[in-house]
Amino acid sequence: MLPTESYPFPARRPGFPAHSNEKIFCINRLVCVATVDDGDLSRCSRGCPRAVADVELLILMNGKNNLEPFALQNWGQIANAGSTDEVAIAVEFGRIGDLDEPRSWGGVKRFFVEKGMTPDAANAVQDPAQLVRNADMGDFDAFRNFLASGKQYHPAKHYMVVVWNHGVEWRANRKSSAPMRSLSFDEETQHTLYNVDVPNSIQQVFGEEKIDVVGFDACLMANLENAYELRSRASYLVGSEELEPCAGWDYGFLGELVKKPAMSGSDLSKAIVAHYANYYTANPSAT
Numbered sequence: 001m002l003p004t005e006s007y008p009f010p011a012r013r014p015g016f017p018a019h020s021n022e023k024i025f026c027i028n029r030l031v032c033v034a035t036v037d038d039g040d041l042s043r044c045s046r047g048c049p050r051a052v053a054d055v056e057l058l059i060l061m062n063g064k065n066n067l068e069p070f071a072l073q074n075w076g077q078i079a080n081a082g083s084t085d086e087v088a089i090a091v092e093f094g095r096i097g098d099l100d101e102p103r104s105w106g107g108v109k110r111f112f113v114e115k116g117m118t119p120d121a122a123n124a125v126q127d128p129a130q131l132v133r134n135a136d137m138g139d140f141d142a143f144r145n146f147l148a149s150g151k152q153y154h155p156a157k158h159y160m161v162v163v164w165n166h167g168v169e170w171r172a173n174r175k176s177s178a179p180m181r182s183l184s185f186d187e188e189t190q191h192t193l194y195n196v197d198v199p200n201s202i203q204q205v206f207g208e209e210k211i212d213v214v215g216f217d218a219c220l221m222a223n224l225e226n227a228y229e230l231r232s233r234a235s236y237l238v239g240s241e242e243l244e245p246c247a248g249w250d251y252g253f254l255g256e257l258v259k260k261p262a263m264s265g266s267d268l269s270k271a272i273v274a275h276y277a278n279y280y281t282a283n284p285s286a287t
Contacts (some may be wrong), residue, residue, distance in 0.1 A: 082117065190265055
């Protein structure tokens with residue numbers, strides 16, 4: 001259980017208003033929600049199908065906006081654990097890029113993250129058709145393609161899908177006047193994923209069989225509406241009821257998963273929340 005004392009929370013992921021008197025309880029109230037009873041979560045070249053792993057994490061990391069520096073920070077945490085024979089970690093990484101940095105790049109690249117790997121272009125999965133390079137990180141088809149590729153090339157007994165970026169409350173759909181929730185805003189294309197795109201993509205790729213965990217490393221995504229939409233698509237939802245700090249999750253939880261790849265979906269979800277709480281307790285200036 002997270003600490004019950006309150007913590008000042010003056011900073012927000014850029015682009016969202018701050019509330020001067022706001023206190024965040026339980027370290028920004030990152031929560032895991034069980035949608036149904038969970039089961040147990042009991043590598044050829046990067047571009048080829050691999051042996052079946054225990055669990056695969058599919059992380060859509062959209063840094064094509066003002067969060068790119070924090071995406072690089074989280075990448076370091078992810079690569080510190082890295083993939084193993086039992087745990088496969090695939091990242092669809094979008095960046096704006098910095099022309100002043102010789103190893104920087106812009107666009108989208110797909111990675112099978114190995115221990116110690118840097119997010120250099122040379123380490124990306126080969127993409128001869130350049131389909132990933134031109135991917136729109138706010139597009140349903142591009143997101144679905146990433147999930148399908150992960151399932152094909154890194155098959156696993158269990159899956160976790162994470163969407164990393166901004167998340168917002170009610171937002172008007174550009175094609176209608178009805179309010180819609182959305183996340184993963186691509187500043188280059190001006191497109192965004194609507195929340196319903198996540199369960200719909202999962203259904204189209206994984207069918208009627210539920211995946212183990214869906215995680216939103218984004219603001220404002222742990223709500224009843226998302227839990228309801230995901231009730232038939234995932235056993236657990238992990239996300240924040242409030243605004244997240246810019247640095248988002250602490251991906252140190254992957255170290256626990258690598259050591260214990262057969263951990264249950266419930267234990268994995270709790271580990272994510274615990275690492276989040278511990279990180280911001282030890283680093284209060286990060287908020």
